[in-house]
Amino acid sequence: MALQLKRNGITRVRPLHGGLALWIDSAYPTTEVKPAATAVALEEPG
Amino acid sequence: MFVLAEQIGLPVPAVPVLLGVGALAGAGRMTLAVAFVAAVAASLPPDLLWYELGRRRGGRILGLLCRISLEPDSCVRRTENLFIQRGRKALLISKFFPGLSTVAPPMAGMVGIARWQFILLDIAAAILWAGVWMGLGYMFSDALEVVASRAARLGNWLGLILGAMLVSYIAIKFVQRQRFLRSLRIARITPAEVKSRLESADDTLFVVDTRSALDVRAVPYAIPGALWIAAEDIDRRERELPRDRDIVVYCS
Incomplete structure:
Protein backbone atom coordinates (compact mmCIF):
# COMPACT_ATOMS: atom_id res chain seq x y z
CA MET A 1 0.00 0.00 0.00
CA ALA A 2 2.70 2.48 1.05
CA LEU A 3 4.81 1.30 -1.87
CA GLN A 4 1.88 1.76 -4.25
CA LEU A 5 1.36 5.36 -3.08
CA LYS A 6 5.06 6.11 -3.42
CA ARG A 7 5.03 4.73 -6.95
CA ASN A 8 2.11 7.05 -7.70
CA GLY A 9 4.17 10.06 -6.63
CA ILE A 10 2.84 10.50 -3.08
CA THR A 11 6.10 10.59 -1.19
CA ARG A 12 5.12 11.65 2.33
CA VAL A 13 3.69 8.27 3.31
CA ARG A 14 4.10 7.05 6.90
CA PRO A 15 2.89 3.51 7.67
CA LEU A 16 1.49 3.27 11.20
CA HIS A 17 3.67 1.01 13.32
CA GLY A 18 1.63 -1.97 14.55
CA GLY A 19 -1.44 -0.97 12.55
CA LEU A 20 -4.86 -0.46 14.12
CA ALA A 21 -4.27 -3.44 16.44
CA LEU A 22 -1.47 -1.65 18.32
CA TRP A 23 -3.49 1.58 18.38
CA ILE A 24 -6.42 -0.24 20.04
CA ASP A 25 -4.08 -2.16 22.37
CA SER A 26 -2.64 1.18 23.49
CA ALA A 27 -6.18 2.23 24.50
CA TYR A 28 -6.03 5.25 22.22
CA PRO A 29 -9.33 6.82 21.13
CA THR A 30 -11.32 5.30 18.28
CA THR A 31 -14.54 6.09 16.50
CA GLU A 32 -17.09 3.44 15.69
CA VAL A 33 -17.61 2.63 12.02
CA LYS A 34 -21.25 2.08 11.12
CA PRO A 35 -21.97 -1.42 9.73
CA ALA A 36 -24.19 0.12 7.02
CA ALA A 37 -21.21 1.94 5.51
CA THR A 38 -19.33 -1.35 5.39
CA ALA A 39 -22.25 -3.16 3.77
CA VAL A 40 -22.43 -0.52 1.04
CA ALA A 41 -18.71 -0.88 0.41
CA LEU A 42 -19.06 -4.66 0.21
CA GLU A 43 -21.68 -4.35 -2.51
CA GLU A 44 -19.97 -1.53 -4.36
CA PRO A 45 -18.88 -2.74 -7.81
CA GLY A 46 -15.24 -2.38 -8.92
CA MET B 1 1.30 -36.65 5.10
CA PHE B 2 2.05 -34.17 2.29
CA VAL B 3 -1.52 -32.86 2.27
CA LEU B 4 -1.48 -32.50 6.06
CA ALA B 5 1.88 -30.67 5.95
CA GLU B 6 0.73 -28.27 3.23
CA GLN B 7 -2.51 -27.42 5.03
CA ILE B 8 -0.59 -26.71 8.23
CA GLY B 9 1.25 -24.07 6.22
CA LEU B 10 4.58 -25.76 5.58
CA PRO B 11 6.07 -25.07 2.15
CA VAL B 12 5.48 -28.62 0.96
CA PRO B 13 4.02 -29.13 -2.52
CA ALA B 14 1.15 -31.61 -2.20
CA VAL B 15 0.01 -31.33 -5.84
CA PRO B 16 2.86 -33.38 -7.39
CA VAL B 17 2.22 -36.05 -4.78
CA LEU B 18 -1.50 -36.14 -5.61
CA LEU B 19 -0.65 -36.37 -9.32
CA GLY B 20 1.81 -39.17 -8.58
CA VAL B 21 -0.71 -41.06 -6.47
CA GLY B 22 -3.26 -40.74 -9.29
CA ALA B 23 -0.69 -42.00 -11.79
CA LEU B 24 0.20 -44.97 -9.55
CA ALA B 25 -3.50 -45.81 -9.25
CA GLY B 26 -3.84 -45.52 -13.02
CA ALA B 27 -1.02 -48.01 -13.41
CA GLY B 28 -2.76 -50.36 -10.99
CA ARG B 29 -0.11 -50.03 -8.28
CA MET B 30 -2.31 -48.26 -5.69
CA THR B 31 -5.98 -48.18 -4.66
CA LEU B 32 -7.33 -44.80 -5.75
CA ALA B 33 -10.28 -44.73 -3.30
CA VAL B 34 -8.08 -45.27 -0.22
CA ALA B 35 -5.58 -42.58 -1.25
CA PHE B 36 -8.42 -40.19 -2.09
CA VAL B 37 -10.16 -40.63 1.28
CA ALA B 38 -6.80 -40.24 3.07
CA ALA B 39 -6.03 -36.98 1.23
CA VAL B 40 -9.48 -35.52 1.98
CA ALA B 41 -9.34 -36.64 5.63
CA ALA B 42 -5.83 -35.20 6.10
CA SER B 43 -6.85 -31.72 5.00
CA LEU B 44 -9.77 -31.25 7.45
CA PRO B 45 -8.04 -31.22 10.93
CA PRO B 46 -5.46 -28.48 10.14
CA ASP B 47 -8.10 -26.43 8.30
CA LEU B 48 -10.44 -26.68 11.28
CA LEU B 49 -7.61 -25.63 13.62
CA TRP B 50 -6.83 -22.54 11.48
CA TYR B 51 -10.55 -21.75 11.26
CA GLU B 52 -10.87 -21.77 15.07
CA LEU B 53 -7.73 -19.64 15.45
CA GLY B 54 -9.08 -17.16 12.88
CA ARG B 55 -12.38 -17.04 14.72
CA ARG B 56 -10.76 -16.37 18.10
CA ARG B 57 -7.68 -14.36 17.15
CA GLY B 58 -8.94 -12.55 14.03
CA GLY B 59 -6.57 -10.64 11.78
CA ARG B 60 -3.49 -11.38 13.86
CA ILE B 61 -3.43 -15.05 12.99
CA LEU B 62 -3.91 -14.20 9.31
CA GLY B 63 -1.00 -11.76 9.49
CA LEU B 64 1.16 -14.45 11.12
CA LEU B 65 0.33 -16.98 8.41
CA CYS B 66 1.01 -14.49 5.65
CA ARG B 67 4.37 -13.57 7.17
CA ILE B 68 5.44 -17.17 6.43
CA SER B 69 4.51 -16.81 2.76
CA LEU B 70 6.90 -15.41 0.14
CA GLU B 71 4.55 -12.53 -0.76
CA PRO B 72 3.26 -11.41 2.63
CA ASP B 73 2.23 -7.94 1.50
CA SER B 74 -0.17 -9.21 -1.11
CA CYS B 75 -1.11 -12.39 0.72
CA VAL B 76 -3.69 -10.92 3.12
CA ARG B 77 -5.11 -8.61 0.45
CA ARG B 78 -5.48 -11.39 -2.11
CA THR B 79 -7.32 -13.58 0.40
CA GLU B 80 -9.64 -10.80 1.45
CA ASN B 81 -10.39 -9.84 -2.14
CA LEU B 82 -11.21 -13.44 -2.95
CA PHE B 83 -13.71 -13.54 -0.09
CA ILE B 84 -15.21 -10.19 -1.11
CA GLN B 85 -15.61 -11.29 -4.72
CA ARG B 86 -16.72 -14.87 -4.21
CA GLY B 87 -18.09 -15.01 -0.64
CA ARG B 88 -18.33 -18.53 0.79
CA LYS B 89 -17.54 -20.01 -2.62
CA ALA B 90 -13.97 -18.74 -2.14
CA LEU B 91 -13.41 -21.69 0.22
CA LEU B 92 -14.30 -24.12 -2.55
CA ILE B 93 -11.58 -22.86 -4.88
CA SER B 94 -8.94 -21.56 -2.46
CA LYS B 95 -7.09 -24.89 -2.36
CA PHE B 96 -6.16 -24.40 -5.99
CA PHE B 97 -4.26 -21.18 -5.20
CA PRO B 98 -0.79 -21.63 -3.67
CA GLY B 99 -0.66 -20.04 -0.22
CA LEU B 100 -4.36 -19.24 -0.11
CA SER B 101 -5.27 -22.79 0.87
CA THR B 102 -3.74 -22.20 4.31
CA VAL B 103 -4.94 -18.61 4.68
CA ALA B 104 -8.58 -19.18 3.65
CA PRO B 105 -9.67 -21.17 6.77
CA PRO B 106 -8.66 -18.49 9.32
CA MET B 107 -10.27 -15.88 7.05
CA ALA B 108 -13.49 -17.94 7.10
CA GLY B 109 -13.33 -17.89 10.91
CA MET B 110 -12.67 -14.14 10.90
CA VAL B 111 -15.68 -13.28 8.76
CA GLY B 112 -17.99 -15.42 10.89
CA ILE B 113 -18.86 -18.33 8.61
CA ALA B 114 -20.69 -20.88 10.81
CA ARG B 115 -18.64 -23.91 11.87
CA TRP B 116 -20.94 -26.49 10.25
CA GLN B 117 -20.94 -24.50 7.01
CA PHE B 118 -17.17 -24.29 7.09
CA ILE B 119 -16.80 -28.05 7.65
CA LEU B 120 -19.15 -28.86 4.75
CA LEU B 121 -17.47 -26.37 2.42
CA ASP B 122 -14.00 -27.54 3.44
CA ILE B 123 -14.83 -31.19 2.80
CA ALA B 124 -16.34 -30.25 -0.58
CA ALA B 125 -13.21 -28.19 -1.39
CA ALA B 126 -10.91 -31.08 -0.45
CA ILE B 127 -12.94 -33.52 -2.57
CA LEU B 128 -12.77 -31.12 -5.52
CA TRP B 129 -9.06 -30.37 -5.11
CA ALA B 130 -7.83 -33.92 -4.47
CA GLY B 131 -10.26 -35.25 -7.08
CA VAL B 132 -9.00 -32.93 -9.82
CA TRP B 133 -5.28 -33.59 -9.22
CA MET B 134 -5.61 -37.31 -8.58
CA GLY B 135 -7.99 -37.60 -11.53
CA LEU B 136 -5.50 -35.86 -13.81
CA GLY B 137 -2.75 -38.17 -12.57
CA TYR B 138 -5.01 -41.17 -13.14
CA MET B 139 -5.98 -40.09 -16.67
CA PHE B 140 -2.44 -39.23 -17.74
CA SER B 141 -0.65 -41.99 -15.87
CA ASP B 142 1.08 -43.22 -19.05
CA ALA B 143 2.47 -39.78 -19.88
CA LEU B 144 3.51 -39.17 -16.26
CA GLU B 145 5.38 -42.48 -16.22
CA VAL B 146 7.35 -41.38 -19.31
CA VAL B 147 8.18 -38.05 -17.62
CA ALA B 148 9.18 -39.85 -14.42
CA SER B 149 11.44 -42.29 -16.24
CA ARG B 150 13.15 -39.46 -18.19
CA ALA B 151 13.62 -37.53 -14.97
CA ALA B 152 15.12 -40.63 -13.38
CA ARG B 153 17.58 -40.90 -16.28
CA LEU B 154 18.69 -37.29 -15.73
CA GLY B 155 19.19 -38.32 -12.13
CA ASN B 156 20.79 -35.86 -9.74
CA TRP B 157 21.25 -33.15 -12.38
CA ILE B 189 5.31 6.46 12.58
CA THR B 190 4.40 5.29 16.07
CA PRO B 191 0.86 5.37 17.47
CA ALA B 192 2.07 7.68 20.26
CA GLU B 193 3.31 10.27 17.73
CA VAL B 194 0.08 10.10 15.74
CA LYS B 195 -2.01 10.52 18.90
CA SER B 196 0.09 13.45 20.05
CA ARG B 197 -0.14 15.19 16.67
CA LEU B 198 -3.89 14.60 16.41
CA GLU B 199 -4.43 16.02 19.90
CA SER B 200 -2.44 19.11 19.02
CA ALA B 201 -4.67 19.60 15.94
CA ASP B 202 -1.63 19.25 13.69
CA ASP B 203 -2.98 19.92 10.20
CA THR B 204 0.10 18.50 8.49
CA LEU B 205 -1.14 15.00 9.33
CA PHE B 206 -3.69 13.06 7.26
CA VAL B 207 -4.75 9.58 8.39
CA VAL B 208 -5.97 6.97 5.93
CA ASP B 209 -7.61 3.68 6.91
CA THR B 210 -6.70 1.22 4.13
CA ARG B 211 -8.49 -1.84 5.49
CA SER B 212 -10.80 -3.88 3.32
CA ALA B 213 -14.54 -3.93 3.98
CA LEU B 214 -14.15 -7.35 5.60
CA ASP B 215 -11.54 -6.06 8.03
CA VAL B 216 -13.68 -3.07 8.92
CA ARG B 217 -16.63 -5.34 9.55
CA ALA B 218 -14.47 -7.56 11.78
CA VAL B 219 -13.16 -4.57 13.78
CA PRO B 220 -15.67 -1.72 13.32
CA TYR B 221 -13.45 0.97 14.83
CA ALA B 222 -11.16 3.56 13.27
CA ILE B 223 -8.72 6.25 14.29
CA PRO B 224 -10.70 9.48 14.75
CA GLY B 225 -10.72 11.60 11.61
CA ALA B 226 -9.30 8.87 9.39
CA LEU B 227 -10.46 8.68 5.79
CA TRP B 228 -11.40 5.15 4.79
CA ILE B 229 -10.04 4.15 1.38
CA ALA B 230 -9.75 0.39 0.94
CA ALA B 231 -6.40 -0.53 -0.62
CA GLU B 232 -8.06 -1.84 -3.78
CA ASP B 233 -9.69 1.60 -4.32
CA ILE B 234 -6.54 3.64 -3.84
CA ASP B 235 -5.80 4.23 -7.52
CA ARG B 236 -9.38 5.41 -8.16
CA ARG B 237 -9.46 7.73 -5.12
CA GLU B 238 -5.87 8.90 -5.10
CA ARG B 239 -6.92 12.52 -5.77
CA GLU B 240 -8.51 12.69 -2.32
CA LEU B 241 -5.04 12.45 -0.75
CA PRO B 242 -3.20 15.71 -0.08
CA ARG B 243 0.37 15.92 -1.41
CA ASP B 244 1.53 18.53 1.10
CA ARG B 245 0.78 16.58 4.28
CA ASP B 246 2.19 13.50 6.02
CA ILE B 247 -0.12 10.66 5.05
CA VAL B 248 -0.37 8.05 7.79
CA VAL B 249 -1.66 4.78 6.37
CA TYR B 250 -2.80 1.93 8.52
CA CYS B 251 -4.34 -1.50 8.12
CA SER B 252 -5.39 -4.16 10.62
Missing part, protein backbone atom coordinates in the same frame (compact mmCIF):
# COMPACT_ATOMS: atom_id res chain seq x y z
CA LEU B 158 17.52 -32.50 -12.67
CA GLY B 159 17.15 -32.24 -8.90
CA LEU B 160 20.13 -29.91 -8.76
CA ILE B 161 18.79 -27.59 -11.48
CA LEU B 162 15.28 -27.46 -9.98
CA GLY B 163 16.75 -26.92 -6.51
CA ALA B 164 18.97 -24.06 -7.75
CA MET B 165 15.99 -22.41 -9.48
CA LEU B 166 13.88 -22.64 -6.33
CA VAL B 167 16.66 -21.27 -4.09
CA SER B 168 17.28 -18.38 -6.53
CA TYR B 169 13.59 -17.51 -6.62
CA ILE B 170 13.31 -17.48 -2.82
CA ALA B 171 16.53 -15.43 -2.50
CA ILE B 172 15.32 -12.78 -4.98
CA LYS B 173 11.96 -12.47 -3.21
CA PHE B 174 13.71 -12.24 0.17
CA VAL B 175 16.10 -9.47 -0.97
CA GLN B 176 13.24 -7.49 -2.58
CA ARG B 177 11.22 -7.73 0.60
CA GLN B 178 14.12 -6.73 2.86
CA ARG B 179 14.77 -3.63 0.72
CA PHE B 180 11.12 -2.64 0.83
CA LEU B 181 10.82 -3.22 4.58
CA ARG B 182 13.97 -1.17 5.24
CA SER B 183 12.48 1.78 3.36
CA LEU B 184 9.23 1.45 5.32
CA ARG B 185 10.99 1.17 8.68
CA ILE B 186 12.65 4.53 8.08
CA ALA B 187 9.32 6.27 7.42
CA ARG B 188 7.21 4.40 9.98
Whole structure:
Protein backbone atom coordinates (compact mmCIF):
# COMPACT_ATOMS: atom_id res chain seq x y z
CA MET A 1 0.00 0.00 0.00
CA ALA A 2 2.70 2.48 1.05
CA LEU A 3 4.81 1.30 -1.87
CA GLN A 4 1.88 1.76 -4.25
CA LEU A 5 1.36 5.36 -3.08
CA LYS A 6 5.06 6.11 -3.42
CA ARG A 7 5.03 4.73 -6.95
CA ASN A 8 2.11 7.05 -7.70
CA GLY A 9 4.17 10.06 -6.63
CA ILE A 10 2.84 10.50 -3.08
CA THR A 11 6.10 10.59 -1.19
CA ARG A 12 5.12 11.65 2.33
CA VAL A 13 3.69 8.27 3.31
CA ARG A 14 4.10 7.05 6.90
CA PRO A 15 2.89 3.51 7.67
CA LEU A 16 1.49 3.27 11.20
CA HIS A 17 3.67 1.01 13.32
CA GLY A 18 1.63 -1.97 14.55
CA GLY A 19 -1.44 -0.97 12.55
CA LEU A 20 -4.86 -0.46 14.12
CA ALA A 21 -4.27 -3.44 16.44
CA LEU A 22 -1.47 -1.65 18.32
CA TRP A 23 -3.49 1.58 18.38
CA ILE A 24 -6.42 -0.24 20.04
CA ASP A 25 -4.08 -2.16 22.37
CA SER A 26 -2.64 1.18 23.49
CA ALA A 27 -6.18 2.23 24.50
CA TYR A 28 -6.03 5.25 22.22
CA PRO A 29 -9.33 6.82 21.13
CA THR A 30 -11.32 5.30 18.28
CA THR A 31 -14.54 6.09 16.50
CA GLU A 32 -17.09 3.44 15.69
CA VAL A 33 -17.61 2.63 12.02
CA LYS A 34 -21.25 2.08 11.12
CA PRO A 35 -21.97 -1.42 9.73
CA ALA A 36 -24.19 0.12 7.02
CA ALA A 37 -21.21 1.94 5.51
CA THR A 38 -19.33 -1.35 5.39
CA ALA A 39 -22.25 -3.16 3.77
CA VAL A 40 -22.43 -0.52 1.04
CA ALA A 41 -18.71 -0.88 0.41
CA LEU A 42 -19.06 -4.66 0.21
CA GLU A 43 -21.68 -4.35 -2.51
CA GLU A 44 -19.97 -1.53 -4.36
CA PRO A 45 -18.88 -2.74 -7.81
CA GLY A 46 -15.24 -2.38 -8.92
CA MET B 1 1.30 -36.65 5.10
CA PHE B 2 2.05 -34.17 2.29
CA VAL B 3 -1.52 -32.86 2.27
CA LEU B 4 -1.48 -32.50 6.06
CA ALA B 5 1.88 -30.67 5.95
CA GLU B 6 0.73 -28.27 3.23
CA GLN B 7 -2.51 -27.42 5.03
CA ILE B 8 -0.59 -26.71 8.23
CA GLY B 9 1.25 -24.07 6.22
CA LEU B 10 4.58 -25.76 5.58
CA PRO B 11 6.07 -25.07 2.15
CA VAL B 12 5.48 -28.62 0.96
CA PRO B 13 4.02 -29.13 -2.52
CA ALA B 14 1.15 -31.61 -2.20
CA VAL B 15 0.01 -31.33 -5.84
CA PRO B 16 2.86 -33.38 -7.39
CA VAL B 17 2.22 -36.05 -4.78
CA LEU B 18 -1.50 -36.14 -5.61
CA LEU B 19 -0.65 -36.37 -9.32
CA GLY B 20 1.81 -39.17 -8.58
CA VAL B 21 -0.71 -41.06 -6.47
CA GLY B 22 -3.26 -40.74 -9.29
CA ALA B 23 -0.69 -42.00 -11.79
CA LEU B 24 0.20 -44.97 -9.55
CA ALA B 25 -3.50 -45.81 -9.25
CA GLY B 26 -3.84 -45.52 -13.02
CA ALA B 27 -1.02 -48.01 -13.41
CA GLY B 28 -2.76 -50.36 -10.99
CA ARG B 29 -0.11 -50.03 -8.28
CA MET B 30 -2.31 -48.26 -5.69
CA THR B 31 -5.98 -48.18 -4.66
CA LEU B 32 -7.33 -44.80 -5.75
CA ALA B 33 -10.28 -44.73 -3.30
CA VAL B 34 -8.08 -45.27 -0.22
CA ALA B 35 -5.58 -42.58 -1.25
CA PHE B 36 -8.42 -40.19 -2.09
CA VAL B 37 -10.16 -40.63 1.28
CA ALA B 38 -6.80 -40.24 3.07
CA ALA B 39 -6.03 -36.98 1.23
CA VAL B 40 -9.48 -35.52 1.98
CA ALA B 41 -9.34 -36.64 5.63
CA ALA B 42 -5.83 -35.20 6.10
CA SER B 43 -6.85 -31.72 5.00
CA LEU B 44 -9.77 -31.25 7.45
CA PRO B 45 -8.04 -31.22 10.93
CA PRO B 46 -5.46 -28.48 10.14
CA ASP B 47 -8.10 -26.43 8.30
CA LEU B 48 -10.44 -26.68 11.28
CA LEU B 49 -7.61 -25.63 13.62
CA TRP B 50 -6.83 -22.54 11.48
CA TYR B 51 -10.55 -21.75 11.26
CA GLU B 52 -10.87 -21.77 15.07
CA LEU B 53 -7.73 -19.64 15.45
CA GLY B 54 -9.08 -17.16 12.88
CA ARG B 55 -12.38 -17.04 14.72
CA ARG B 56 -10.76 -16.37 18.10
CA ARG B 57 -7.68 -14.36 17.15
CA GLY B 58 -8.94 -12.55 14.03
CA GLY B 59 -6.57 -10.64 11.78
CA ARG B 60 -3.49 -11.38 13.86
CA ILE B 61 -3.43 -15.05 12.99
CA LEU B 62 -3.91 -14.20 9.31
CA GLY B 63 -1.00 -11.76 9.49
CA LEU B 64 1.16 -14.45 11.12
CA LEU B 65 0.33 -16.98 8.41
CA CYS B 66 1.01 -14.49 5.65
CA ARG B 67 4.37 -13.57 7.17
CA ILE B 68 5.44 -17.17 6.43
CA SER B 69 4.51 -16.81 2.76
CA LEU B 70 6.90 -15.41 0.14
CA GLU B 71 4.55 -12.53 -0.76
CA PRO B 72 3.26 -11.41 2.63
CA ASP B 73 2.23 -7.94 1.50
CA SER B 74 -0.17 -9.21 -1.11
CA CYS B 75 -1.11 -12.39 0.72
CA VAL B 76 -3.69 -10.92 3.12
CA ARG B 77 -5.11 -8.61 0.45
CA ARG B 78 -5.48 -11.39 -2.11
CA THR B 79 -7.32 -13.58 0.40
CA GLU B 80 -9.64 -10.80 1.45
CA ASN B 81 -10.39 -9.84 -2.14
CA LEU B 82 -11.21 -13.44 -2.95
CA PHE B 83 -13.71 -13.54 -0.09
CA ILE B 84 -15.21 -10.19 -1.11
CA GLN B 85 -15.61 -11.29 -4.72
CA ARG B 86 -16.72 -14.87 -4.21
CA GLY B 87 -18.09 -15.01 -0.64
CA ARG B 88 -18.33 -18.53 0.79
CA LYS B 89 -17.54 -20.01 -2.62
CA ALA B 90 -13.97 -18.74 -2.14
CA LEU B 91 -13.41 -21.69 0.22
CA LEU B 92 -14.30 -24.12 -2.55
CA ILE B 93 -11.58 -22.86 -4.88
CA SER B 94 -8.94 -21.56 -2.46
CA LYS B 95 -7.09 -24.89 -2.36
CA PHE B 96 -6.16 -24.40 -5.99
CA PHE B 97 -4.26 -21.18 -5.20
CA PRO B 98 -0.79 -21.63 -3.67
CA GLY B 99 -0.66 -20.04 -0.22
CA LEU B 100 -4.36 -19.24 -0.11
CA SER B 101 -5.27 -22.79 0.87
CA THR B 102 -3.74 -22.20 4.31
CA VAL B 103 -4.94 -18.61 4.68
CA ALA B 104 -8.58 -19.18 3.65
CA PRO B 105 -9.67 -21.17 6.77
CA PRO B 106 -8.66 -18.49 9.32
CA MET B 107 -10.27 -15.88 7.05
CA ALA B 108 -13.49 -17.94 7.10
CA GLY B 109 -13.33 -17.89 10.91
CA MET B 110 -12.67 -14.14 10.90
CA VAL B 111 -15.68 -13.28 8.76
CA GLY B 112 -17.99 -15.42 10.89
CA ILE B 113 -18.86 -18.33 8.61
CA ALA B 114 -20.69 -20.88 10.81
CA ARG B 115 -18.64 -23.91 11.87
CA TRP B 116 -20.94 -26.49 10.25
CA GLN B 117 -20.94 -24.50 7.01
CA PHE B 118 -17.17 -24.29 7.09
CA ILE B 119 -16.80 -28.05 7.65
CA LEU B 120 -19.15 -28.86 4.75
CA LEU B 121 -17.47 -26.37 2.42
CA ASP B 122 -14.00 -27.54 3.44
CA ILE B 123 -14.83 -31.19 2.80
CA ALA B 124 -16.34 -30.25 -0.58
CA ALA B 125 -13.21 -28.19 -1.39
CA ALA B 126 -10.91 -31.08 -0.45
CA ILE B 127 -12.94 -33.52 -2.57
CA LEU B 128 -12.77 -31.12 -5.52
CA TRP B 129 -9.06 -30.37 -5.11
CA ALA B 130 -7.83 -33.92 -4.47
CA GLY B 131 -10.26 -35.25 -7.08
CA VAL B 132 -9.00 -32.93 -9.82
CA TRP B 133 -5.28 -33.59 -9.22
CA MET B 134 -5.61 -37.31 -8.58
CA GLY B 135 -7.99 -37.60 -11.53
CA LEU B 136 -5.50 -35.86 -13.81
CA GLY B 137 -2.75 -38.17 -12.57
CA TYR B 138 -5.01 -41.17 -13.14
CA MET B 139 -5.98 -40.09 -16.67
CA PHE B 140 -2.44 -39.23 -17.74
CA SER B 141 -0.65 -41.99 -15.87
CA ASP B 142 1.08 -43.22 -19.05
CA ALA B 143 2.47 -39.78 -19.88
CA LEU B 144 3.51 -39.17 -16.26
CA GLU B 145 5.38 -42.48 -16.22
CA VAL B 146 7.35 -41.38 -19.31
CA VAL B 147 8.18 -38.05 -17.62
CA ALA B 148 9.18 -39.85 -14.42
CA SER B 149 11.44 -42.29 -16.24
CA ARG B 150 13.15 -39.46 -18.19
CA ALA B 151 13.62 -37.53 -14.97
CA ALA B 152 15.12 -40.63 -13.38
CA ARG B 153 17.58 -40.90 -16.28
CA LEU B 154 18.69 -37.29 -15.73
CA GLY B 155 19.19 -38.32 -12.13
CA ASN B 156 20.79 -35.86 -9.74
CA TRP B 157 21.25 -33.15 -12.38
CA LEU B 158 17.52 -32.50 -12.67
CA GLY B 159 17.15 -32.24 -8.90
CA LEU B 160 20.13 -29.91 -8.76
CA ILE B 161 18.79 -27.59 -11.48
CA LEU B 162 15.28 -27.46 -9.98
CA GLY B 163 16.75 -26.92 -6.51
CA ALA B 164 18.97 -24.06 -7.75
CA MET B 165 15.99 -22.41 -9.48
CA LEU B 166 13.88 -22.64 -6.33
CA VAL B 167 16.66 -21.27 -4.09
CA SER B 168 17.28 -18.38 -6.53
CA TYR B 169 13.59 -17.51 -6.62
CA ILE B 170 13.31 -17.48 -2.82
CA ALA B 171 16.53 -15.43 -2.50
CA ILE B 172 15.32 -12.78 -4.98
CA LYS B 173 11.96 -12.47 -3.21
CA PHE B 174 13.71 -12.24 0.17
CA VAL B 175 16.10 -9.47 -0.97
CA GLN B 176 13.24 -7.49 -2.58
CA ARG B 177 11.22 -7.73 0.60
CA GLN B 178 14.12 -6.73 2.86
CA ARG B 179 14.77 -3.63 0.72
CA PHE B 180 11.12 -2.64 0.83
CA LEU B 181 10.82 -3.22 4.58
CA ARG B 182 13.97 -1.17 5.24
CA SER B 183 12.48 1.78 3.36
CA LEU B 184 9.23 1.45 5.32
CA ARG B 185 10.99 1.17 8.68
CA ILE B 186 12.65 4.53 8.08
CA ALA B 187 9.32 6.27 7.42
CA ARG B 188 7.21 4.40 9.98
CA ILE B 189 5.31 6.46 12.58
CA THR B 190 4.40 5.29 16.07
CA PRO B 191 0.86 5.37 17.47
CA ALA B 192 2.07 7.68 20.26
CA GLU B 193 3.31 10.27 17.73
CA VAL B 194 0.08 10.10 15.74
CA LYS B 195 -2.01 10.52 18.90
CA SER B 196 0.09 13.45 20.05
CA ARG B 197 -0.14 15.19 16.67
CA LEU B 198 -3.89 14.60 16.41
CA GLU B 199 -4.43 16.02 19.90
CA SER B 200 -2.44 19.11 19.02
CA ALA B 201 -4.67 19.60 15.94
CA ASP B 202 -1.63 19.25 13.69
CA ASP B 203 -2.98 19.92 10.20
CA THR B 204 0.10 18.50 8.49
CA LEU B 205 -1.14 15.00 9.33
CA PHE B 206 -3.69 13.06 7.26
CA VAL B 207 -4.75 9.58 8.39
CA VAL B 208 -5.97 6.97 5.93
CA ASP B 209 -7.61 3.68 6.91
CA THR B 210 -6.70 1.22 4.13
CA ARG B 211 -8.49 -1.84 5.49
CA SER B 212 -10.80 -3.88 3.32
CA ALA B 213 -14.54 -3.93 3.98
CA LEU B 214 -14.15 -7.35 5.60
CA ASP B 215 -11.54 -6.06 8.03
CA VAL B 216 -13.68 -3.07 8.92
CA ARG B 217 -16.63 -5.34 9.55
CA ALA B 218 -14.47 -7.56 11.78
CA VAL B 219 -13.16 -4.57 13.78
CA PRO B 220 -15.67 -1.72 13.32
CA TYR B 221 -13.45 0.97 14.83
CA ALA B 222 -11.16 3.56 13.27
CA ILE B 223 -8.72 6.25 14.29
CA PRO B 224 -10.70 9.48 14.75
CA GLY B 225 -10.72 11.60 11.61
CA ALA B 226 -9.30 8.87 9.39
CA LEU B 227 -10.46 8.68 5.79
CA TRP B 228 -11.40 5.15 4.79
CA ILE B 229 -10.04 4.15 1.38
CA ALA B 230 -9.75 0.39 0.94
CA ALA B 231 -6.40 -0.53 -0.62
CA GLU B 232 -8.06 -1.84 -3.78
CA ASP B 233 -9.69 1.60 -4.32
CA ILE B 234 -6.54 3.64 -3.84
CA ASP B 235 -5.80 4.23 -7.52
CA ARG B 236 -9.38 5.41 -8.16
CA ARG B 237 -9.46 7.73 -5.12
CA GLU B 238 -5.87 8.90 -5.10
CA ARG B 239 -6.92 12.52 -5.77
CA GLU B 240 -8.51 12.69 -2.32
CA LEU B 241 -5.04 12.45 -0.75
CA PRO B 242 -3.20 15.71 -0.08
CA ARG B 243 0.37 15.92 -1.41
CA ASP B 244 1.53 18.53 1.10
CA ARG B 245 0.78 16.58 4.28
CA ASP B 246 2.19 13.50 6.02
CA ILE B 247 -0.12 10.66 5.05
CA VAL B 248 -0.37 8.05 7.79
CA VAL B 249 -1.66 4.78 6.37
CA TYR B 250 -2.80 1.93 8.52
CA CYS B 251 -4.34 -1.50 8.12
CA SER B 252 -5.39 -4.16 10.62
